[in-house]
Amino acid sequence: MNMKAPRGTVDLLPENTRKWQYAEKKIKDICDRYNFNEIRTPVFEHTEVFQRGVGDSTDIVQKEMYTFEDRGGRSLTLRPEGTASVARAYVENKLFGNPIQPTKLYYFAPMFRYERPQKGRMRQLNQFGVEVLGSADPAVDAEVIDLAMTCYKEVGLSSLKLVINSLGDSESRDNHRNALVEHFTPVKNELCEDCQTRLKQNPLRILDCKKDREHPAMKNAPSILDYLNDESREYFEQVKSYLTMMDIEYEVDKNLVRGLDYYNHTAFEIMSEAEGFGAITTLAGGGRYNGLVEELGGPDTPGIGFGMGFERLLMALEAEGKQVAIEEQLDCYVVALGEQAEKESVRILHELRAVGIKAEKDYLGRKMKAQFKSADRFNSSYVLVLGDGELEKQMINVKNLETGDQIEVKLQEVVSYMKETLQGGTGNE
RNA sequence: GCGGUCGUGGCGAAGUGGUUAACGCACCGGAUUGUGGCUCCGGCAUUCGUGGGUUCAAUCCCCACCGGUCGCCCCA
Numbered sequence: 001m002n003m004k005a006p007r008g009t010v011d012l013l014p015e016n017t018r019k020w021q022y023a024e025k026k027i028k029d030i031c032d033r034y035n036f037n038e039i040r041t042p043v044f045e046h047t048e049v050f051q052r053g054v055g056d057s058t059d060i061v062q063k064e065m066y067t068f069e070d071r072g073g074r075s076l077t078l079r080p081e082g083t084a085s086v087a088r089a090y091v092e093n094k095l096f097g098n099p100i101q102p103t104k105l106y107y108f109a110p111m112f113r114y115e116r117p118q119k120g121r122m123r124q125l126n127q128f129g130v131e132v133l134g135s136a137d138p139a140v141d142a143e144v145i146d147l148a149m150t151c152y153k154e155v156g157l158s159s160l161k162l163v164i165n166s167l168g169d170s171e172s173r174d175n176h177r178n179a180l181v182e183h184f185t186p187v188k189n190e191l192c193e194d195c196q197t198r199l200k201q202n203p204l205r206i207l208d209c210k211k212d213r214e215h216p217a218m219k220n221a222p223s224i225l226d227y228l229n230d231e232s233r234e235y236f237e238q239v240k241s242y243l244t245m246m247d248i249e250y251e252v253d254k255n256l257v258r259g260l261d262y263y264n265h266t267a268f269e270i271m272s273e274a275e276g277f278g279a280i281t282t283l284a285g286g287g288r289y290n291g292l293v294e295e296l297g298g299p300d301t302p303g304i305g306f307g308m309g310f311e312r313l314l315m316a317l318e319a320e321g322k323q324v325a326i327e328e329q330l331d332c333y334v335v336a337l338g339e340q341a342e343k344e345s346v347r348i349l350h351e352l353r354a355v356g357i358k359a360e361k362d363y364l365g366r367k368m369k370a371q372f373k374s375a376d377r378f379n380s381s382y383v384l385v386l387g388d389g390e391l392e393k394q395m396i397n398v399k400n401l402e403t404g405d406q407i408e409v410k411l412q413e414v415v416s417y418m419k420e421t422l423q424g425g426t427g428n429e
Numbered sequence: 430g431c432g433g434u435c436g437u438g439g440c441g442a443a444g445u446g447g448u449u450a451a452c453g454c455a456c457c458g459g460a461u462u463g464u465g466g467c468u469c470c471g472g473c474a475u476u477c478g479u480g481g482g483u484u485c486a487a488u489c490c491c492c493a494c495c496g497g498u499c500g501c502c503c504c505a
Contacts, residue, residue, distance in 0.1 A: 059503055060504085125505060194502080309504090374465090404465090
């Protein structure tokens, strides 16, 4: 029996979930300020959603999908990325008919890709992402990029690089594609195996091939930027000028093409420049996908979005030495001695919690000394000591662990006493 | 899919071809019969990843497999 988590998956234990919650909270708050709303789509979709959405020629569809057949013979796939699902939901729920437009959505969800795990790469990964559907305004492109950069900055990252490019509209892309085929066909046999396939399927991706990077034909390869028609060029110029207006630094990389078929016009990537980050530096990637909604059966609707790897975000924080220290602390630990006191302590614990006090007790039948140790370990501000002696007097001892001061309080009043004391701020500062 | 490296208690980490597998941390108990963070004492591995082989004998040698980790491809 194999009782280990499957390869490429991990358990996130409390020590880590605290960090996740910290980052999630910050990011959700930013989404709210930018007026984005959360969408939650199923973890799996009909396989066609990704085949059509992400594109058959992509690595994701060709070799990375978790595809299975359900008992009804349907082919389903665990989502490898967020955009196709959101676009499908947008069409299915006719969100295009909503009077509030554009539709600004965000999600925080697990994704699945069948790959060999390594640093910063998991089979189940978590992404935060946003999608804006229904506007072809370059200011929206800039807003989405701004949002992504703001998330990183407010969470605490600083060594970032934003890289952008334009893939142009379909006319520009077609012209560029033809130019690429014409350019590379004469040297086809000198290219790597993958690129020979790409030449037929998706010549654009030859440009970011790592193996053929040094090939002489790469240096003077037709750049998409030279094939942008007037409209596409103007669009790109506007996106850039908006970024400049917001003081967002960027670098144009004409070889940035992104791995998914649906992109056009703006494509961007955000990378970490922190030292010791391992082989992986891409933190987030995104772009515009104006034909996607139509491809999935909806009306012709422009869209743009990005996906941000959450594991990588946290790795980057660590690489930059940013500690996300959220110290665990307890208001009050109830030490009980004796059978009657033990029972009474359960009631007190309940009452304390009912008025908003974070409280705990021992459940392992430990001796007093060990119970105090527990209280220390929980970093408790106070300990309430209740023994049969106190119980007889209807009193309870309240001890401040920081000062060591201890006073006796009426059992009946201990909850309100604690509430007052804690609110007075004499506890843990 | 390919390549490097690793696999000893809850964690970290020594170690040897031979009937008791160091040490540190953590944990539990006691010194201290009802008051903590210090100290001292004691306790804490019957699969040394799994299976097979070599050997009188293997945790240690050999092989295979599995798993972790890092890298290639690609990406978040």
